[in-house]
Amino acid sequence: MSAVDQSSHRRSPLDDAPWPEKLTARVVTPGVRPAIHGYDVEADLARHYSFAETVLLALTGDLPRPEQGRAFEVALQFASPAPINEAPTHAAAIARMCSGTTSSILGTAAVALAEQARVLLAEHGAWIEALSGVIAGVPAEHRATSDAERASVARLRSALEGKVEVPALAHDVSRPAALLAALHACGLRTAKQIECALVVAKLPVAVAEALATPARSFRKYPTLLPPVAYVDDEP
Amino acid sequence: MIRTRVARHVVGDNLYFGHRTIADLLGGETSTGLMAMAATGRRPSDEERAVLDVIAVVLTSADPRIWPLKLTRLVSSFGSTLAGFGAGQLAMDGHSIGPWTAGAAADELVALRDLVAGRIEDPDAVQGAVRERVERRPRMVGYGVPFRERDERMEALRVQVVKMGRQGLLFWTLQEALSAGMMQKWQAAPNAAIGVSAVLLDLGYAPLQASAVATFLNANVFAANAFEAAQQREPLMQRLPDECVDYIGPAPRVTPRASGQ
Numbered sequence: 001m002s003a004v005d006q007s008s009h010r011r012s013p014l015d016d017a018p019w020p021e022k023l024t025a026r027v028v029t030p031g032v033r034p035a036i037h038g039y040d041v042e043a044d045l046a047r048h049y050s051f052a053e054t055v056l057l058a059l060t061g062d063l064p065r066p067e068q069g070r071a072f073e074v075a076l077q078f079a080s081p082a083p084i085n086e087a088p089t090h091a092a093a094i095a096r097m098c099s100g101t102t103s104s105i106l107g108t109a110a111v112a113l114a115e116q117a118r119v120l121l122a123e124h125g126a127w128i129e130a131l132s133g134v135i136a137g138v139p140a141e142h143r144a145t146s147d148a149e150r151a152s153v154a155r156l157r158s159a160l161e162g163k164v165e166v167p168a169l170a171h172d173v174s175r176p177a178a179l180l181a182a183l184h185a186c187g188l189r190t191a192k193q194i195e196c197a198l199v200v201a202k203l204p205v206a207v208a209e210a211l212a213t214p215a216r217s218f219r220k221y222p223t224l225l226p227p228v229a230y231v232d233d234e235p
Numbered sequence: 236m237i238r239t240r241v242a243r244h245v246v247g248d249n250l251y252f253g254h255r256t257i258a259d260l261l262g263g264e265t266s267t268g269l270m271a272m273a274a275t276g277r278r279p280s281d282e283e284r285a286v287l288d289v290i291a292v293v294l295t296s297a298d299p300r301i302w303p304l305k306l307t308r309l310v311s312s313f314g315s316t317l318a319g320f321g322a323g324q325l326a327m328d329g330h331s332i333g334p335w336t337a338g339a340a341a342d343e344l345v346a347l348r349d350l351v352a353g354r355i356e357d358p359d360a361v362q363g364a365v366r367e368r369v370e371r372r373p374r375m376v377g378y379g380v381p382f383r384e385r386d387e388r389m390e391a392l393r394v395q396v397v398k399m400g401r402q403g404l405l406f407w408t409l410q411e412a413l414s415a416g417m418m419q420k421w422q423a424a425p426n427a428a429i430g431v432s433a434v435l436l437d438l439g440y441a442p443l444q445a446s447a448v449a450t451f452l453n454a455n456v457f458a459a460n461a462f463e464a465a466q467q468r469e470p471l472m473q474r475l476p477d478e479c480v481d482y483i484g485p486a487p488r489v490t491p492r493a494s495g496q
Binding site for chain 2: 009010013014084085086087088090095101108111112114116212216221223225
């Protein structure tokens with residue numbers, strides 16, 4: 001604190017509170033030999049574990065079994081498509097059109113993906129809770145609504161076979177509900193953990209679509225989609 | 236020790252650029268003035284504050300179809316005002332659209348001033364410098380008006396500048412000469428960025444301060460769209476039907492691993 005800040009008229013209540021003097025790290029050991037949850041990144045994890053397994057370790061604190069790690073990779077891949085007609089990729093593509101910087105494009109995509117995931121998890125709150133117990137039935141709003149969706153869930157069930165048990169996939173569940181059940185079965189238990197995994201899965205793809213959008217291509221962008229009607233009545 | 240001139244919370248008050256907010260600024264400063272202080276660090280004069288208010292109103296072009304505002308609404312469509320507001324601000328970091336371009340436009344006027352080198356009263360010197368700047372530069376920040384012949388914001392700003400008696404100031408004069416040159420050579424009409432930058436330079440702002448203040452004063456257009464979109468939670472903004480996409484990437488194919496090669 002400078003001398004001028006210590007003068008009586010510049011004394012701040014913030015100065016007098018009992019603050020710790022260090023940041024607290026709980027996951028990553030800083031320094032030249034970084035570790036995640038105690039495991040050496042360069043000498044251990046990088047040699048013996050996949051990136052997806054490291055993500056799972058970071059989020060849960062536990063080393064995944066090999067089958068669990070492979071199941072997580074499958075779930076991330078099923079979650080990865082982030083098409084341009086969904087708001088996160090659409091917004092990131094506009095950031096790119098506006099000649100956005102990398103932080104602008106990545107930031108827009110990440111924030112929107114996290115928002116999208118937050119809403120998805122909020123809509124499936126009871127479902128996530130139910131996944132920790134015995135699934136007796138599937139609420140109507142989480143059931144598959146088409147054969148195409150059932151086929152997608154069947155492909156997920158098949159890809160996960162022999163890796164993790166996902167009892168929920170035996171039911172007629174929607175694709176999002178199935179995906180959340182798969183991530184839960186991989187060891188992600190909280191909404192925040194699952195939201196983060198969804199963002200990690202989709203971010204590279206959303207950014208790739210945005211980067212493929214030419215900068216300043218405003219004339220080739222459907223500006224009037226979706227249509228907006230201006231109303232000037234009082235709220 | 237990191238030095239800051241911005242602020243310090245003190246007993247019973249908050250200092251803001253050397254002023255006590257409750258004891259000194261409250262009742263005597265406006266939100267426009269506080270925004271200007273964020274970039275200049277000094278209180279604006281009454282005249283300056285009035286000019287800044289003109290800029291804020293002139294720049295209020297909030298149509299949600301305008302791209303950075305569309306981006307704002309897309310991100311806020313999931314229910315968070317601040318997520319979309321923040322993303323919208325980020326979208327202007329590319330320096331090619333939005334009020335942040337006022338800084339790059341100001342750079343053009345500063346370069347022109349340096350070229351004129353004090354001979355502002357000499358029309359030939361000004362014309363010569365303008366010719367040199369516009370030659371081989373059909374695209375210049377602050378010029379070009381999409382979808383219409385003239386930028387109505389620039390036209391309105393010009394009227395206000397005359398009303399306020401600021402049309403004879405250095406950078407406004409240079410802007411008018413440069414705009415005439417760009418129009419004559421490239422048929423590129425001036426847009427609000429060049430006008431706003433000239434006004435801010437004449438207030439004594441540096442180009443970077445011009446970018447910052449123009450952007451801060453324009454926050455209302457992002458706030459309005461973010462707030463409304465967050466309330467609406469419009470499913471069509473969250474996701475457009477697949478039929479709205481024209482896919483032009485590679486045709487469906489199979490990886491070598493899947494095909495057993």
